Amino acid sequence: MxxxxxxxxxxxxxxxxxxxxxxxxxxxxxxxxxxxxxxxxxxxxxxxxxxxxxxxxxxxxxxxxxxxxxxxxxxxxxxxxxxxxxxxxxGPAAFDWDKAEHEVGSAVPPPFVEASPVPVGPAADDGDGTAPVEVPREAVTLSDVGGLDDVKRRLEESFLAPMRNAEVARAFGKSLRGGLLLYGPPGCGKTFLARAVAGELGATFLSVSMTDVIGSFMGETQKNLKRVFDEARAQAPTVLFIDEIDSLGMRRGALSGGGAAWLRQMVNELLLQLDSMSGDNDGLYVLAATNNPWDLDEALLRPGRLDRSILVSPPDHEARASILRHHLKNRPIAGIDVQHLATVTEGFSGADLEHVAVTAAEKAMMQSIAQGAISPITMDHLGDALREIRPSTVAWLESARNVVRFSNANGRYDDLAALLDGKKRR
Ligand SMILES: Nc1ncnc2c1ncn2[C@@H]1O[C@H](COP(=O)(O)OP(=O)(O)O)[C@@H](O)[C@H]1O
Ligand SMILES: [Mg+2]
Incomplete structure (x- = not known):
């Protein structure tokens, strides 16, 4: 040197x-x-x-x-x-705070102003929200998912508990089969939940998304889809997660123009595969997710297919607090009032909240660098970040209002209707 x-x-x-x-x-x-x-x-x-x-x-x-x-x-x-x-x-997400602290050197004041009641789980990958979905299994578990207690309970009942207790489930005539659709505004944890389910499962968890399946010419997509289901069946018990299923299972009636025949075939193949599930296919559970359930072909939602839907709603106050805590806990912080932050972030999705934490971290990092000493993330940094980031669920909920008004005859969107009602009353 x-x-x-x-x-x-x-x-x-x-x-x-x-x-x-x-x-x-x-x-x-x-x-x-x-x-x-x-x-x-x-x-x-x-x-x-x-x-x-x-x-x-x-x-x-x-x-x-x-x-x-x-x-x-x-x-x-x-x-x-x-x-x-x-x-x-x-980019800033790659910044190694521990190392920086060591290199630049400075004492770090106490993190939260209130005692943290949340048990600190294994360090999760605090990326910038754009990280690819495929993480090693067990990296995320349901305890990392903030709020959504109803959803967790439904997942537990429909396949986590039966899988853990195969003998008991068999005695009650409950086999692992069927499907569940997670729907809700973007960034509120559908994909994240599926990853958590994978972390909880002792069984095989296969995940496909649009890009995995869609091929560039007629027939290829169908073949890919069939291959995915075949593999899932071969490895049973399996949970097969189909993310952004609306891009695969669009309403056939709505399809027109050049690509229509191609897309229609894809929907038909998906239906075929879901149906063979109810035949010889014990041990295959299909979990699907979409931001736009109303764009799905009705036929996908019939009994024996994705016959149950769960709303993955925007995080409530408590969930926002826990999401914020989760994304701040591995960064140097001082005097963070999580309860206050949760109060002022109504309408923010989990992804928005993560974005707020990352943005505040960037600001504190630039300040630390300019000062040559670690300056932890404070409420000021978070306040600045909040001025730059708008809640993203508002627009989704607005458009959902119409759907609930005009196409909830079968009660499929009852929990969405309840959520919207609650918002109106407040
Ligand atoms: N309930 C939640 N608890 C913790 N983190 C969340 C939650 N919801 C969203 N996030 C964060 O936001 C990111 C994006 O969420 P994601 O599951 O991809 O949303 P969706 O699939 O519903 O569009 C997640 O990777 C996670 O970091
Ligand atoms: Mg997603």
Whole structure:
């Protein structure tokens, strides 16, 4: 590390401490030499001297990313050019707070202003919400899912309990079969719940989404779909999760134009596969999810197919508190009033809340970098984040109102109607 260039740059800076260009040059040299922590210190000094200096700001970001890359992954010579650290996901989500704390050094004040009643589970992957769905099994369990107690109970009754107690279930004539549709506004935990179910299950959990199945020519999609179901049956007991099923199972009547025949075939194949479930297919449970249940072909929802639907509603006050706590707990925080945050985030989805936590973390990170000392996430950062993020469930609920008014004759959307009623009364 006692590079002669660095030593002479430091000497020059001692003589001219206000020389921002020279300091940035030192920071770049330090970063290229594999010392991002020192580079951060110099870049933040440069930024303090010249807050409008974009080069210094950029360098801070690059150095922070380099700091967060795993030890050994740092390649001394390529840091200044590319921006992102090699091999590590770029961006603030990849920031390693523990390491930063160690490198920059500072005491961290108490996290929450109230005692946390929530048991802290295994560290979940606090990505930025866009992370791919396929995580290793057991990474998420139902205890990571905030709120949604009704939904959890229904999942427990319909297949988690029977699977855990196969003998008892058999005695009562309950076999693992059938299907359940999770529906609700985007970002409220449908996919997340399915991952949690996978974490709870001792059985095989297969997950398919639109992109897995859709092929580029006629017949291919059908074949793929059949293959998925065949595999699921072969590995029974299995829970097969079909995410965003509306993209596969659209109302056939609504399909027109060139792609219509193609899509219709797909719906028919899906129906066929769901039907063979009720025949020789004990041990196959189909869990499906959609934001737009009203776009689904009615035939998919008939008895023996996805004959039960559960609303995965936007998180209530308690659930919002628990989701926020979940997404903040592994970050440096101080004086966070989760109850207050839950109060001011009515209408926010789980994904919105995660976005709020990540945005606040970014703000605290940039502040930490500029100061050269860890500055934990505070209510101020969260307040700033909340000013930038709008609740996303409002629009969905508005459009759902019409559906409930005009197409709830069979009572399928009763729980949605109850939710909307409750909102109106408040
Ligand atoms: N009830 C919840 N508890 C905890 N986190 C949640 C909850 N709902 C949503 N999230 C967070 O938001 C992200 C997006 O949710 P997701 O399950 O993909 O929504 P959906 O499939 O309903 O559109 C999840 O990965 C999770 O981090
Ligand atoms: Mg989803």
């Amino acid at each position: 006692t590079d002669p260039v660095i030593a002479s740059l430091r000497r020059a800076l001692e003589a001219h401490p206000g020389d921002v260009v020279l300091r940035i040059h030192l920071a770049q040299t330090l970063l290229a030499g594999g010392d991002p922590a020192a580079a951060i210190a110099e870049a933040s000094l440069a930024l303090q001297a010249d807050p409008a200096n974009d080069q210094a700001r950029l360098l801070l970001g690059t150095a922070a990313t380099a700091l967060s890359s795993p030890p050994g992954a740092a390649e001394p010579d390529d840091a200044p050019g590319g921006g992102a650290a090699p091999g590590a996901p770029a």
